[in-house]
Amino acid sequence: MTEKIALITGASRGLGRNMALHLARRGVHIIGTWRSAAVEAASLKAEIEALGGKATMLQLDITDRASFEDFSHTLTHRLQADFGRERFDFLVNNAGNGLFSNFADATEEQFSSLIATHLQGPIFLTQKLLPLLEDGGRILNVSSGFVRFTLPGYSIYAAVKAAVEVLTRYMAVELGTRQIRVNAIAPGAIATDFGGGAVRDNENINAWVAQGIALGRVGLPDDVGGAVAAILSDEMAWANGTTFDVSGGQLL
Template structure:
């Protein structure tokens, strides 16, 4: 059985990705930060559908916690799946911030950097010895790296950095057959950054060829397809999943 680790799997896009991966027959490890209840509900739902999943707490913004997370993950792999390796890591966890550049505090900037760039870098480094040869890394970025959107400058800048990092991961890990791609959603209806105000949602929908904003499933099923489909020659790409946003 292939096993995937999805950070931030308790809600939103990560939750949908976990559901679709489990339905595709993968064992799923989801992480949560605060919402243990939501993560437990998800695990219960997957198990009731005949799948297998485990939820672990992890703060992606705290690199000092990563060695202990790896040790716990190794234990879980052994106990639940009699396995020593994972087949994929999805760096999905994150939070949003809607502030123009002239009002972003240094603490807010650093918090976004830790979660969206430093965290994925060092979590990937920490889990790399557990990632099977031929495995995959998916990094969740954002269409805001392509379309400048007032109010999300530091978030978009770190997502842009993560897209560059994705190509470097592909470059350095290719020797082991490990691929790395970025999935860049457009606006998706989740709790990120407190959710989208209705007028902003209407504007984004009007700028999208398919005439609406996305739902978590629109991205979750793409993540599962990337991890299960016959797409082994897709590598080092940023794949926008946005319904045709600002084209």
């Protein structure tokens, strides 16, 4: 049986790194993208190889649409050279940024940054990579729990992520002729460096967030990485066009 290959954007740190490691432990080979964290990307590659897997790290700025054509050519070459394949199996649109701003104070620059990173980039990168994605493959988009619940300061971010969830359903319908499943995942509060790492590093914030989660604690990267590996597995092959809430029951 052909071994699976997953391409994860923003794989060098945070949740993307954890997703890559969970998939690698299940025997999935990894192509990860990084924007500026070259050292972290090299460290992830070494860790995956220590697990017995294969990994290739490619530089990509998800906001630079003009680079997607060259990236697709580079990916084609690396697939053949590193994996002996012409196509890959899983695409995880994970790369992202977090911007905190109350609605009344949000700037056009912040809005443009969120659109470019979380919506425009994934749309046009996925378009460009569709010829390289296997029929029967899977796409997983990363949304956010902020689409379901509300906290002041995340209005624009949440609105963009809501668009990702709608897009996911339409992609599932339109790519169904190729048997490509498209789903999304909506993490709640996770202890990472996202948004400056406040949930991870500030004990008071961590405790305040935890009291609103049914399971009584803030999520850990492994909670999301494990969920992603499960959703992309054959056991979840009949799930399509849906968003999985992975928040421990936050603000239910």
